[in-house]
Amino acid sequence: MLFDMDGTLVDSEKLWGVALDDLAARAGGRLSASARLAMVGTSMPISMALFRDDLGQPDRPYAEDVAWLTDRVADLFADGLEWRPGARELLHAVRAAGVPTALVTSTERRLAELALKTLGAENFDVVVCGDEVARQKPDPEPYLTAAGLLGVPIGECVVIEDSPSGVGSAVAAGAIVLAVPSDVALPPTAGVHVRSSLGGVDVAFLASLRS
Template sequence: MTDLPKATFPQAVLFDMDGTLVDSERVWDTGIEELAERLGGALDPAVRARMVGTNEDASVVMLLESLGIPLTETPAHQAWLRRRMKELFAETVEWKPGAQELLLQCRAAGVPTALVTSTPRELADLIIGHIGPDNFDLTICGDEVDERKPAPEPYLKAAEKLGVDIEQCVVLEDSVSGVGSALASGAVTIAIPSEVELPADLEVMRLDTLDGTDLAYLRTLG
C-alpha cells in the first residue's frame, strides 16, 4: 500500500467495545456467574479470564466444560445467557475512563470511527443505544463476520467498509483475543488491559488507561 502523508494519520480509529469503550465485562461477570449457579457450580476465575474477548457462545462452552456438564446442553444454556444479558444491558453501562472523551474528539475532528466487537448484534445494539449510535460511522458485531477475534477479519472488514487503509488505522483493544485480531490485521494497535492482564511477552503498545489520551497522541503513532 502507498504511504500516506503523516497529516492524514489516523485514517480511522477502531474501538473494541467490552472492556475498552464501556465497563461491560463486569456485567458479563454477573450473567455468567448466575448461569454457573443455575448449573449447580461456581465460575472459576481462571476460566472467566479465558472468556474475556471471546463471545457468549464460546463462554458457555468453556463454562460447561469446566463444570463437567455435557455439551449437548449447550444451546439451551446459551439461549438463557443471551436472555439474561439482554435484561442486564437494557439497564445501563458505564464508560471506561477517557473513552468517551477520545471518541468525541475523533468525531469532532472528522476522523472516521468504528466499533468492532465480538458481541452479537442483538446484545451490542443495547450498549450502542446507551453510548450513542451516531458516534460511529460503522459498527461490526461478532455475528456479522465469518471469523471472530482473534482472527483479523473484523478489523479488516471495518477498514474495507470505511474505505481506509488498515495499516493507517489505530485500534484500541483490551483483551488477548482482541489485541491478536488487531495486530494480525496490520493496524497500529494500542492495548489498554482491563479485566485480565496481557502476557508480558505480547509485543504491543500499552496504556494503563485512556484517561488523558487524545487524538494528538494518536497522530504521533503514524
C-alpha cells in the same frame, strides 16, 4: 479509528460475569475465576466451551445456554453501561476531529444495539458485531471487515483493545494497536502500544502512533 467495546469503551465485562455466574448457578454449579478470565474477549463458542469444561458438564445444550445468557445480559445492559475511564472523552474528540470510526465487537448485534444507547450510534460510521463475521477475534476478519467498510487501509487504522484475543485480532490484521488492559493482563507484544487507561489519550496522541 477502530474501537473494541466490552472492557474498552464500557465496563460491561462485569455484567457478563454476573450473567455467567447466574447461568452457572442455574446449571447447579459455580464458575471459577480462572475460567471467567479466560473467556474475556473470546467468541461465544469459545466461552461456552470453557464454561462447560469448567462446570464438568460437557453435554450441556449450547443453543439453550446461549439464549438464556443473551437474555440475561440484555436485561443487565438495558439499565445502561458505565464508561471506562477516558473513553467517552476520547470518542467524542475523535468524532469532533472528523476521524472515520468503527465499533468492532465480539458481542452479537442485539446486545450491541443496547450498548449503543450508552455509546451513541451517531459516534460510529460502522458497527461490526460478532454474529456478522464468519471468524471472530482473535481472527483478523472483524478488523479487516471494519477497515474495508470505512474504506481505510488497515495499516492506517488505530485499534483500541483491552483483551489478548482482541489485541491478537488487531495485530494479525495489520493495524496499529493501542492496548488498554482491563480485567486481564496482556502479555508483551512487539509493536503494541500499552496504556493503563484512556485517560489523557487524545487525537494528537493517536496521530503520533501512526508516525
